[in-house]
């Protein structure tokens with residue numbers, strides 16, 4: 001788990017700069033889901049809790065609208081969430097039924 005990560009563990013949004021590198025998080029806030037890298041996404045349980053809140057309570061809204069890609073595709077994005085951070089995937093399946 002010491003690899004360099006560029007994808008938000010909660011929402012799958014992809015960055016040009018690492019979100020996690022050698023076990024250290026950038027400390028940035030995800031533009032899409034609002035998670036604080038290194039604080040709320042360190043363990044799976046926290047990731048699943050934050051994702052649930054983002055999806056259920058915030059309706060998976062893009063947190064910083066001015067950085068939202070023009071053709072933002074939520075379902076394409078959540079497919080990028082790495083396997084080890086997906087949990088059972090039921091919640092993801094619920095918002096994007098075709099999501100494998």
Ligand SMILES: [Zn+2]
Nearest residue numbers: 008011030033
């Ligand atoms: Zn995110």
